[in-house]
Amino acid sequence: MPPTLLATRGDYEAFVDRYDTFLFDCDGVIWRGNIVIDNVPATLDMLRKRGKRLIFVTNNSATSRRDYVGKFAKLGMQAAVEEIFSSAYATAVYLRDVVGFASDKKAYVIGGSGIRNELEEVGIATVGQDDTAAISLATLGDVEPSADVGAVVFGIDYDISYRKLANAHVNLTQNPDCLFIATNDDRTLPGGKHVYPGTGALLSTLIHSTQRTPLVMGKPNTPMLDCVMQKFHLDPARSCMVGDRLDTDILFGIKGGVSTLCVLTGVADEASVLSPSAPQATYYMSSLGDLFELAQ
Amino acid sequence: MPPTLLATRGDYEAFVDRYDTFLFDCDGVIWRGNIVIDNVPATLDMLRKRGKRLIFVTNNSATSRRDYVGKFAKLGMQAAVEEIFSSAYATAVYLRDVVGFASDKKAYVIGGSGIRNELEEVGIATVGQDDTAAISLATLGDVEPSADVGAVVFGIDYDISYRKLANAHVNLTQNPDCLFIATNDDRTLPGGKHVYPGTGALLSTLIHSTQRTPLVMGKPNTPMLDCVMQKFHLDPARSCMVGDRLDTDILFGIKGGVSTLCVLTGVADEASVLSPSAPQATYYMSSLGDLFELAQ
Structure with missing residues (x-):
């Protein structure tokens, strides 16, 4: 089945309701380099207010989880050490x-x-x-x-x-x-x-x-996701991996048996998301920040 | 055609007469580590006295040709810088x-x-x-x-x-x-x-x-041999590569269109030399030092 576009408030509501846990790649989804992507902080707040569990998954092994929390703070967002899952x-x-x-x-x-x-x-x-x-x-x-x-x-x-x-x-x-x-x-x-x-x-x-x-361990390989699923006792049917790269983030989610959302604020564009030869995301949308509409 | 064993004085005479130039791998042919292989210095002297051109071909790029001449001297042999051809x-x-x-x-x-x-x-x-x-x-x-x-x-x-x-x-x-x-x-x-x-x-x-x-550049690839052939204007039909490794030295000679002699003082043994699936040397013999008989 080709990826489903999320574009209306109704799409966003149905999408958010369907999952308890959202796993996020960071670069290209939450930020690009040192710049936060528009409306993403408010979107994360909205998801937290609705009782969703957020987990940030990074291949970066050079920095510790504490350093990562520092990066969130520097960019004006909150994240707990327990929410960060790095390959290290x-x-x-x-x-x-x-x-x-x-x-x-x-x-x-x-x-x-x-x-x-x-x-x-x-x-x-x-x-x-x-x-x-x-x-x-x-x-x-x-x-x-x-x-x-x-x-x-x-x-x-x-x-x-x-x-x-x-x-x-x-x-x-x-x-x-x-x-x-x-x-x-x-x-x-x-x-x-x-x-x-x-x-x-x-x-x-x-x-x-x-x-x-x-x-x-890291994306797109499964051991890191196995560790995440085991640590948080996640239900794959109620979990969604959000990323900007088809060959790492989306493939990682597919291999791990969870749903996937590809955003277009990083590496992938709409044409590549819809290419039948690429890993097929469950959903795609222009930016994670679009979900901010639900907070208003 | 399977490799021909050189084992008698007659074999040695015919072999040496057939070539003007001998290209040698060093480790496993001339020496093993820091130990000269028996009768090899006298064999090299004999070949020089018969007017043969000797070229020592090494993949080692860490030492310069001058350092290599020093190694020959330390082991009691003479070699000129012009006779050394390293991958560097x-x-x-x-x-x-x-x-x-x-x-x-x-x-x-x-x-x-x-x-x-x-x-x-x-x-x-x-x-x-x-x-x-x-x-x-x-x-x-x-x-x-x-x-x-x-x-x-x-x-x-x-x-x-x-x-x-x-x-x-x-x-x-x-x-x-x-x-x-x-x-x-x-x-x-x-x-x-x-x-x-x-x-x-x-x-x-x-x-x-x-x-x-x-x-x-280096063995078993051909660019180094192309450089040797060009520099010395060698006739491939009158040149023979001598080595102890089938997958580097002998393959190198075969790819370069010269004859090959595999000696058994290094990596290859008789069974591997005669294996139909290995690169097929033209000749093989137990040790380069056996040719010393021609000097007596």
Whole structure:
């Protein structure tokens, strides 16, 4: 069935009534860069007043959930830490609750403080952050696997180094039980005027060298949504994922068995939403802010 | 035709007579790590005395040809700079002679001093070596393409940084004429007891982020051999590539249209040499050092 356009007050009422929980991608839906999209704050208030649960889902593993709350505040909106679900937090929850990560094991992290903080908050010790010292072919042989390492956790890392990659490689190839988990696999990363190599690009180093396939938590993969559904005991039939990208957000919702709403304030335009070869959203509308009409 | 075993003095005489030029892989053929393979120095002397041209072909881009001459000397053998053909040198020769690299352009190098030295010796200015300063999402936007950059040249780099990858990415995606050249694409790199991520693994970052395919100079790809053939005006019918790896050395010779000899002092064993599904060498023998018999 092609996506249904939401365009009238009646459409909005029926849509909002049909769901208890709304999952939101942020960039392109709530804000664009550092600019809030018109009427979105009032729309979020209206949804909260109607008793809806709001969950903000981000692939970004570089910042912690607390940092994300700070971003909402800076843009004049309120969000609670519990409403934020990042790929870094999903990784921590997955290791603790699904894997039952052994308390005597450590995670070798290639990634920033966001992911280290989330892992340590759930009681998982991390190593690797100091592996930035110079290395050469002569000293390479000193890089040894460690039986303590139970997982390599990979996220965006602006301090990536050959020493880190070498450490992760030997642990992934020599420690038979070492897990390989990536927060997300976005190919590129928007940063100012250009895009730059994303987590998925950096990650391809280890996929290629180890010939192992990581478990990828973030959109469009399902583990992050599985964690969300489990944590909040959500009913898929009463949940809707709202996003601006068909190949990540909407596909993520479809794979997770929830309804989907594609907004046109980010990457996707109407033609791509209606293309039969694209992931088919349940609904689309010009902007999430249009729902603000219901508050008036 | 299956590979022909060379095992008798008569076989050796006929083999040596048939070629004017021998191209050698080094590790596994001339030496193993830091140990010379028995009778190989005397074999090389014998070939030189018979007026053969010897060329040592290496994928290693981290060391310059002069460093390689030093390694031969340390192991008690002589080799001239002109006899060494590394993937770094091949890259320099390719840019100068085949591309006709513009004198007002620079090469953005991800790689070590070996490749920088080779490029600068043929008159190509290099940039990028200092791009190791810390970077963050907030400062990422400062990384801009530069119209001066005419090529991204990628080799093994123990000082790889996100800033370097970001620079290379924006030049490869924003400068329409920017070439993308890799010295080699070895998946892993032997270093002491373990193997570690090789040039090909690091390179996959940019292949994935830019969706561009680099020209790869080194074995088993043909550009390096094209450079060798052109530089020395070799007759393929009178040239033989000697190596220990079927999927790099022998395939490299086959693709380049020269004869091939696989020795069993490195990676390949007799069963793999004779496997019909492997690249088919022209000849095989237990060790290059066996040819020493001709000197006695």
